[in-house]
Amino acid sequence: MTENVADSGVGSDAVGLVSWRDGSARQAIVEFVDRVRGSAGTPPVPIEERIAVFDNDGTLWCEKPMPIQLDFILRRFAEMVAADESLRDRQPWKATVEHDYGWFSQLLTDHYGGDDSQVKVLLGGVLAAYAGVTVEEFEKKSDTFLRTARHPTLDRGYLECGYRPMIELLAYLAANGFANYIASGGGRDFMRPVTNELYGVPRERVIGSSTTLSYSGDVPGGSITHLPAPEFLDDGPEKPIRIWSRVGRRPLVAGGNSNGDSEMLEFTRHTDLPTLRLLILHDDPDREFGYTSGAERVLESAHREGWTVVSMKDDWTTVF
């Protein structure tokens, strides 16, 4: 199965990385791909080993002022309160109707600090929001939302919130034989309707958090519906487990931006093959958002392990 891509006409055309400034991050990427192709004097890496995994929120698209999926959920919460006023005094519906974004922001801070008590309260709401909905209906809702809703501050639709340099990187890797996967804490079925269009990542390569599903043969062809129970929260140590379960290999490339990506980056290790670990640093408040909250631990690991830190401010000529 070993195919020498260096000789196969598949191009390692680094000029595709047009939004990357010449610097250490771009150089690390190009040198890594050269090694994978076998154009650095070493044997090419077999095609089937060319696996790349990327977090989504804050790595491939914008996650501030709130994760895009949270906006989707909040709109559903508002619908639910309109249908049932008794929800108004219970979290997470209370914070929703009172526009108490501090509650949501605090629960993310708590989560990265290791306290998931409020995450569970939010999750309870999320699970109630789509209980009994079929996977096809859910997909329609998510698809419509992502194609019509707009980012609250960036003056662009959500489908234009992907980072252009990362989209170029995905295309560069794909052109060099990589299978790119999304390994996100966000919902698998939330992202699937748009990942191919947005990132060139087909739905079968989307790994993410998931809800427990139920099959019923009640209608011709059967139906799969959401149960009000989580299946996997694809974050932290669950990421390498879900990657293994889906792919059956350790990746060569991993990209992330937060503590929840630490284990995935750590797992991206081979003793006999080149690897590339990328950590996106949100240091550009002018063009995007400036924050390292929730990334303290992974930044320490990056510096200790020599992973490639990508400065949005210095390494990218444009963000979107």
Add this chain to the structure above:
Amino acid sequence: MTENVADSGVGSDAVGLVSWRDGSARQAIVEFVDRVRGSAGTPPVPIEERIAVFDNDGTLWCEKPMPIQLDFILRRFAEMVAADESLRDRQPWKATVEHDYGWFSQLLTDHYGGDDSQVKVLLGGVLAAYAGVTVEEFEKKSDTFLRTARHPTLDRGYLECGYRPMIELLAYLAANGFANYIASGGGRDFMRPVTNELYGVPRERVIGSSTTLSYSGDVPGGSITHLPAPEFLDDGPEKPIRIWSRVGRRPLVAGGNSNGDSEMLEFTRHTDLPTLRLLILHDDPDREFGYTSGAERVLESAHREGWTVVSMKDDWTTVF
């Protein structure tokens, strides 16, 4: 993404089905593929929709006198008894050392009849057998076993127990743009080391039963180990759920042979695209094994729904 394969040079060369006798089953396959390719006057089916799913035990390879994975497990049980004599009086080790195959055969009969009490006893032993083993170590054991152990009665190695006509069918579908998946009740990580070689199905397209896994960052690169807890038993209604979770689409093609494949076959339904549902009938005791036990319900569905029943005796010129 719609690619007209009829025009792309990829062949629908039915002569690849050399081990299929001319008859209604072969004809159903060829006519289906012609429709998918758009050579029957209808528009070609978009490549990304060309998803095929196959059960493994009894559909792609032999499952009698016992599933191949059961032989693997029994050998491990014998090792465990040698290391700990106290297991000798407990099931499933007791049946193993006493060569009481009736116990194993009865639990499968009970399972297809809806009683999983003894399946759970066996599963407890299976889970204990590899608790604490890393996924890489497990893969080595499975790989070695499958490449060295021989079928107890057929005078062939397990790697030669795949059904030749089905291997030809997988190749024919792949040549016509299909992504073939294995959706088996057998263990995902048990099959993965050999599916590409045996069936041309790469490891990321193997869906199967799985053990709960645990990630630890204790060693560089981290390690993933088996916990003594099931994750999914990929059988019955769980099959469509696992297919959806992995692929995110309904298949066009499904192949199975037992009641546990009923829901997967049922789920393989589109209102606007052609589908092919195959049920392998084990009616050839001379060349393989003759049995319909555990397939009563799915055979009824096949006749009622018009699925294609494949007679091993009449439709195949050779089995292996």
